[in-house]
Amino acid sequence: MSGQSAAKRRLPDLRTRLINPVLGKEFTLRMRTPRSMWALLFYLTAIGILAFGFMYIFRMDYGLGAASFDPGRSRTMFLFISLAQLGLIAFMTPGLTAGVVSSEREKQTLNLLLTTQQSSTSIILSKLVSSLSFMTLLVISTMPIFSIVFLYGGISPGQVGTVFAFYLFTMLAFGSFGVLFSTWMKRTMLSVITSYGLTLFMYGGTAFLYLILHLMIDSMTSGQPNPPGYSNWLGFLMGLNPAAALVSIFEPELSRSVFRGGWFGPSSAEAPIELWQEYFIVYSILTVIAIPLSIRHIRPVLKRKRKKAAGRG
Amino acid sequence: MTERTEQAALPAENSRQADSAGGSDRLMVEIRGLTKRFGNFQALKSIDLTIRRGTVFGFIGPNGAGKSTTMAILATLLAPDDGIVRVDGIDVTEDPKEVRRRIGYMPDFFGVYDQFRTTEYLHFYGASCGIPRAEREALIPQLLELVNLSDKKDAYVDTLSRGMKQRLCLARCLVHDPDLLILDEPASGLDPRARIEMREIMKELKAMGKTIIISSHILPELAEMVDEIGVIEQGRMIAQGSVAEIQHRLQAGRILELRLAGGAEEAVVLLEGEPHVGRVMRDGQLVRFQFAGGDEEQAELLVRLVERGVRPIAFSEAQTNLEDVFLEMTKGIGVKT
Numbered sequence: 257m258s259g260q261s262a263a264k265r266r267l268p269d270l271r272t273r274l275i276n277p278v279l280g281k282e283f284t285l286r287m288r289t290p291r292s293m294w295a296l297l298f299y300l301t302a303i304g305i306l307a308f309g310f311m312y313i314f315r316m317d318y319g320l321g322a323a324s325f326d327p328g329r330s331r332t333m334f335l336f337i338s339l340a341q342l343g344l345i346a347f348m349t350p351g352l353t354a355g356v357v358s359s360e361r362e363k364q365t366l367n368l369l370l371t372t373q374q375s376s377t378s379i380i381l382s383k384l385v386s387s388l389s390f391m392t393l394l395v396i397s398t399m400p401i402f403s404i405v406f407l408y409g410g411i412s413p414g415q416v417g418t419v420f421a422f423y424l425f426t427m428l429a430f431g432s433f434g435v436l437f438s439t440w441m442k443r444t445m446l447s448v449i450t451s452y453g454l455t456l457f458m459y460g461g462t463a464f465l466y467l468i469l470h471l472m473i474d475s476m477t478s479g480q481p482n483p484p485g486y487s488n489w490l491g492f493l494m495g496l497n498p499a500a501a502l503v504s505i506f507e508p509e510l511s512r513s514v515f516r517g518g519w520f521g522p523s524s525a526e527a528p529i530e531l532w533q534e535y536f537i538v539y540s541i542l543t544v545i546a547i548p549l550s551i552r553h554i555r556p557v558l559k560r561k562r563k564k565a566a567g568r569g
Numbered sequence: 570m571t572e573r574t575e576q577a578a579l580p581a582e583n584s585r586q587a588d589s590a591g592g593s594d595r596l597m598v599e600i601r602g603l604t605k606r607f608g609n610f611q612a613l614k615s616i617d618l619t620i621r622r623g624t625v626f627g628f629i630g631p632n633g634a635g636k637s638t639t640m641a642i643l644a645t646l647l648a649p650d651d652g653i654v655r656v657d658g659i660d661v662t663e664d665p666k667e668v669r670r671r672i673g674y675m676p677d678f679f680g681v682y683d684q685f686r687t688t689e690y691l692h693f694y695g696a697s698c699g700i701p702r703a704e705r706e707a708l709i710p711q712l713l714e715l716v717n718l719s720d721k722k723d724a725y726v727d728t729l730s731r732g733m734k735q736r737l738c739l740a741r742c743l744v745h746d747p748d749l750l751i752l753d754e755p756a757s758g759l760d761p762r763a764r765i766e767m768r769e770i771m772k773e774l775k776a777m778g779k780t781i782i783i784s785s786h787i788l789p790e791l792a793e794m795v796d797e798i799g800v801i802e803q804g805r806m807i808a809q810g811s812v813a814e815i816q817h818r819l820q821a822g823r824i825l826e827l828r829l830a831g832g833a834e835e836a837v838v839l840l841e842g843e844p845h846v847g848r849v850m851r852d853g854q855l856v857r858f859q860f861a862g863g864d865e866e867q868a869e870l871l872v873r874l875v876e877r878g879v880r881p882i883a884f885s886e887a888q889t890n891l892e893d894v895f896l897e898m899t900k901g902i903g904v905k906t
């Protein structure tokens with residue numbers, strides 16, 4: 257009897273060790289906010305409308321009879337849904353992460369949390385993990401819609417898995433930027449705006465800059481038969497673009513074409529690096545910098561420099 | 570006062586040794602030369618403050634004096650720019666986590682997680698302080714009992730009134746059984762009844778052997794429950810000692826009150842020329858002044874005043890309460906040092 261109750265007591269202990277209290281709190285509070293339900297609903301509706309809308313247009317184009325196997329078409333469909341989902345993730349991530357610390361600061365609950373035994377690392381990571389979990393939930397809930405592409409054939413589960421891995425990585429990277437801004441900036445508003453600004457730049461700004469710079473170089477060198485080599489580096493700009501990186505996984509041609517010298521230059525040359533590889537490397541580094549920075553800045557740096565401490569004594 | 574200053578005079582190293590020797594005399598809080606700047610503004614200018622274990626310490630000062638800043642530094646939420654800050658012998662800059670284990674901090678302004686129920690709220694902070702669930706199950710009803718919130722144990726936190734939230738926050742401070750409670754204006758915004766309740770809770774906590782720092786600018790509220798007071802003004806500690814000592818020290822020149830039928834301005838001029846008379850304050854036909862002489866001199870003073878045409882209605886020693894002491898101390902004294 258007593259042994260049983262002891263075991264019973266150990267069980268919740270184990271649970272508290274596995275689920276960190278801050279993480280537990282984040283989950284509980286998030287699921288209790290009506291906003292989360294609305295977000296889920298909005299997300300599914302958006303993905304659904306995009307997918308079915310796309311399918312509808314497709315059928316109009318090809319006629320009802322042409323619904324049979326067509327690898328090219330299902331590939332386009334797959335890329336389209338994948339990109340649409342990426343866009344929604346880009347839209348959700350700042351909203352879910354850029355307020356995690358600053359909103360607690362604004363609601364004046366942060367100081368209470370900071371005087372507990374929780375380490376800065378556990379607070380930051382719990383907040384990041386809980387936001388990522390919620391986004392993962394959103395993405396997984398779109399699985400049924402995603403699987404529509406299987407109806408058309410030509411797409412392997414492995415490819416779908418790759419896309420989901422890509423999503424997770426992108427959410428982690430942009431999520432950790434959001435958490436960093438939220439830790440740094442006193443106001444949630446500012447942090448959210450900065451996060452959206454960064455997202456907009458990475459998705460739209462890089463592509464826009466790439467196009468503009470290319471056009472400029474092309475117009476300057478239009479007379480010459482061989483475009484100058486320096487225009488090659490412009491391709492690296494596109495490696496920062498999540499959408500381009502995602503497409504380059506499935507269309508290796510894309511990497512080659514963005515790195516070719518000039519707009520109409522020869523595309524036979526090999527790309528120095530695949531776009532998705534560059535994307536992975538650059539964003540991994542940025543993430544690895546952003547997370548420790550947040551951890552360091554959530555609490556004041558109390559340790560004074562040794563020299564000063566010695567001089568005072 | 571003397572005993573305390575002796576202790577305070579010990580070099581930091583020695584007092585630390587004394588700490589480890591144990592006993593109720595060891596210092597719970599030791600602040601020496603604490604300085605804090607916000608940009609160019611110097612919020613704390615070399616603060617010295619020592620609090621012995623088991624003491625209830627009233628931290629008093631006007632708005633903007635630096636009370637909250639000092640308390641936030643003690644709670645490891647702000648970095649000191651200079652000086653030594655120790656809690657139970659542990660330097661806040663060296664081992665903040667150990668310090669956090671020993672303190673319960675209640676900020677002047679705080680928020681709650683609205684979506685939590687009262688019990689869940691306490692569970693969360695308990696868990697965050699590393700208390701196993703089984704222990705919390707037993708502890709939380711006791712805490713709610715202590716702060717009179719037992720009937721609200723299943724209520725959502727955002728349905729609680731301000732005073733209830735304040736008491737809940739106090740219960741939260743206590744989940745990990747800290748030795749030192751840092752309470753920044755715990756009674757602000759409470760109605761008189763709730764203030765009395767808060768005071769009762771303080772008494773219970775004191776009986777439990779906790780060391781308590783409690784800040785306020787409302788003095789009578791503190792007078793009955795504190796053992797010692799420290800007065801801070803413009804970032805400087807201007808006095809520290811027991812309530813009686815501080816009152817006594819100020820009354821080295823007692824304060825006399827003269828109520829007149831008219832001609833108060835002339836009376837002030839006359840008084841300022843008299844021996845033993847210190848600072849003179851006038852409020853309508855009421856004149857208050859510091860007086861260093863004895864009973865004999867006081868009688869002679871009255872005779873002289875009357876001879877020169879002053880017409881008093883009443884002449885007596887002012888009923889100095891803590892409030893007057895406070896006003897007295899914080900009037901321009903901070904500027905001198």
Ligand SMILES: Nc1ncnc2c1ncn2[C@@H]1O[C@H](COP(=O)(O)OP(=O)(O)OP(=O)(O)O)[C@@H](O)[C@H]1O
Nearest residue numbers: 607612630631632633634635636637638639677786
């Ligand atoms: N984060 C900050 N940045 C700049 N100045 C600050 C900051 N915090 C406090 N101060 C300044 O430091 C001084 C002391 O503030 P503090 O909050 O400690 O006063 P207080 O004694 O608690 O006053 P009150 O009785 O009004 O609560 C004030 O002049 C305030 O303006």
Ligand SMILES: [Mg+2]
Nearest residue numbers: 636637677753
């Ligand atoms: Mg204050």
